[in-house]
Amino acid sequence: MAGSAPVMTQMSYDMAHLIGATVLMAGFQLLYQRRLFAVLNTFAFQALALAAAAAWQAHIQNAPHLYVTAAIALVFKAMIVPFALHWLVERLGIHRTVETAMSIGWTMIAGVALVALSILLVLPVTANASALTRESLAMAMSVVLLGLLMMITRRNAVTQVVGFMALENGLILAAVSAKGMPLVVEISIAFSVLVAMTLFGIFFFRIRERFETLDLGDLETYRGDRQ
Amino acid sequence: MSAIWQLLQVFLVLAVAPLITGWVRFVKARLNGRIGASPLQPYRDLYRLLQKEAVVAHSASWVFRAAPYVTFAAVWLAAAVTPTFTTQLVLAHAADLIALVALLGLARFWTALAGMDVGTSFGGLGASREMMIASLAEPAMLMVTFSLSLISGTTSPAQIIAFVLSGGVGVEVSLGLALAALLMVGIAENGRIPIDNPSTHLELTMVHEAMVLEYSGRHLALMEGAAMVRLTFFMALIGGLFAPWGMALEGDGPVGVLIGLGAFAAKCFVLASGLAVFETAIAKMRVFRYADFLGGALLLGLLATIFLYLSEAV
Numbered sequence: 001m002a003g004s005a006p007v008m009t010q011m012s013y014d015m016a017h018l019i020g021a022t023v024l025m026a027g028f029q030l031l032y033q034r035r036l037f038a039v040l041n042t043f044a045f046q047a048l049a050l051a052a053a054a055a056w057q058a059h060i061q062n063a064p065h066l067y068v069t070a071a072i073a074l075v076f077k078a079m080i081v082p083f084a085l086h087w088l089v090e091r092l093g094i095h096r097t098v099e100t101a102m103s104i105g106w107t108m109i110a111g112v113a114l115v116a117l118s119i120l121l122v123l124p125v126t127a128n129a130s131a132l133t134r135e136s137l138a139m140a141m142s143v144v145l146l147g148l149l150m151m152i153t154r155r156n157a158v159t160q161v162v163g164f165m166a167l168e169n170g171l172i173l174a175a176v177s178a179k180g181m182p183l184v185v186e187i188s189i190a191f192s193v194l195v196a197m198t199l200f201g202i203f204f205f206r207i208r209e210r211f212e213t214l215d216l217g218d219l220e221t222y223r224g225d226r227q
Numbered sequence: 228m229s230a231i232w233q234l235l236q237v238f239l240v241l242a243v244a245p246l247i248t249g250w251v252r253f254v255k256a257r258l259n260g261r262i263g264a265s266p267l268q269p270y271r272d273l274y275r276l277l278q279k280e281a282v283v284a285h286s287a288s289w290v291f292r293a294a295p296y297v298t299f300a301a302v303w304l305a306a307a308v309t310p311t312f313t314t315q316l317v318l319a320h321a322a323d324l325i326a327l328v329a330l331l332g333l334a335r336f337w338t339a340l341a342g343m344d345v346g347t348s349f350g351g352l353g354a355s356r357e358m359m360i361a362s363l364a365e366p367a368m369l370m371v372t373f374s375l376s377l378i379s380g381t382t383s384p385a386q387i388i389a390f391v392l393s394g395g396v397g398v399e400v401s402l403g404l405a406l407a408a409l410l411m412v413g414i415a416e417n418g419r420i421p422i423d424n425p426s427t428h429l430e431l432t433m434v435h436e437a438m439v440l441e442y443s444g445r446h447l448a449l450m451e452g453a454a455m456v457r458l459t460f461f462m463a464l465i466g467g468l469f470a471p472w473g474m475a476l477e478g479d480g481p482v483g484v485l486i487g488l489g490a491f492a493a494k495c496f497v498l499a500s501g502l503a504v505f506e507t508a509i510a511k512m513r514v515f516r517y518a519d520f521l522g523g524a525l526l527l528g529l530l531a532t533i534f535l536y537l538s539e540a541v
Contacts, residue, residue, distance in 0.1 A: 018403070021404075021534065025404075032519070108523065112526050116533055119536070119537050135538070
């Protein structure tokens with residue numbers, strides 16, 4: 001398991017591995033939490049770990065533009081988005097327990113299965129890439145899948161949005177660990193998330209105004225194909 | 228030489244166990260704003276209990292009388308063969324991690340039997356809950372064992388410690404995950420706060436206390452002593468496997484052993500204080516959430532193994 005690139009020492013490899021695993025663990029934490037504010041705090045922690053991952057990659061790849069990515073993750077995703085969602089939850093007076101479509105235990109088991117799946121998927125596909133890239137890609141893929149899982153298994157619109165953002169964290173993690181990803185792409189991703197966040201906020205208000213709830217299960221009666 | 232260290236170890240775990248429990252209680256009391264009893268209070272409690280007459284219920288069978296001795300012996304044996312300050316123990320190779328899990332299981336089995344034997348509702352309730360916790364905690368602990376032995380190629384704690392100390396392993400994600408899982412299992416097995424409250428006699432929240440409610444005198448002393456030794460055992464296990472620094476290895480002389488003793492004291496101090504802070508900061512969990520907590524520990528263990536596979540395959 002020694003680092004294959006000559007510039008990469010065992011230490012830098014281990015650190016990258018560790019930070020990537022922290023992001024992944026935060027993804028699991030998101031699935032485990034039952035309180036809305038705890039979900040938001042965990043999301044902020046995940047973004048913080050992501051910023052650390054980007055900064056560490058910038059350091060070992062000698063790629064200064066990744067520091068910008070780290071700063072974007074730190075400012076937007078670890079601060080602005082959680083604060084905004086926090087404010088929204090308080091403002092809308094949303095019921096603060098997380099309602100799940102599936103029990104927490106089963107969700108976690110499904111999460112582990114997804115991690116195994118993404119490892120099995122990524123390793124054969126990336127046979128030619130360096131060891132660090134392969135591992136980070138496997139972890140990033142897991143984070144993406146866990147975000148998807150969170151979107152599927154949560155009933156409340158706010159937690160679904162957090163799932164979406166977590167998914168996007170996984171994309172950034174993949175982007176920073178692959179060499180040569182242009183900065184423009186990352187900046188545009190970051191801003192699209194911000195725009196999405198604003199749109200979601202407006203949607204929350206609209207949904208609640210119209211249906212007096214943010215539980216998406218209640219919206220299903222309005223779907224055409226059910227009638 | 229290793230026979231002497233083994234003998235020292237056997238009595239050391241017994242001697243420090245009440246002090247560690249007392250220290251946890253003392254720090255918790257201070258954090259709660261109380262003065263608290265001296266850390267030496269558990270010694271006095273045990274001495275007092277040993278002086279008292281043991282009262283046994285009319286409906287109790289021999290199981291009830293035998294259980295404290297079996298429980299205490301199993302836990303003491305587990306603690307005696309786990310390296311605390313040196314790996315050069317005669318019995319260190321007699322029991323690997325899987326055997327240690329089995330010894331703890333034996334102790335738990337007999338405690339649960341004793342809880343049901345008298346036929347009071349509390350005992351049965353405690354036994355049922357204890358078994359539920361055990362059925363979740365044991366697989367998690369085995370999963371930790373598997374990931375550790377995959378890393379080091381052995382299930383013997385002494386050899387794992389020697390392997391880690393020889394620099395055979397770097398900063399490994401799997402080790403961190405296994406540590407988290409083992410900490411969660413340790414909390415559950417020792418009946419500490421998110422799972423069980425060791426200082427309560429409120430029927431809704433009792434697990435371990437409910438099973439030993441009928442005991443008195445020397446029987447109770449043995450049961451409480453077993454709980455204290457179990458806590459020491461887990462601290463020795465966690466401190467030894469994940470922070471083995473300072474431990475005396477094969478071939479180290481008395482100086483190395485002295486350093487090992489000092490390191491063991493420091494590890495116990497840190498872990499016991501940490502436990503007290505953790506217990507003060509967190510609230511007791513609902514019984515129906517145990518499955519999530521320990522399921523989380525099991526999944527962490529599983530993830531540790533998956534990550535090992537990942538770093539092997541890369």
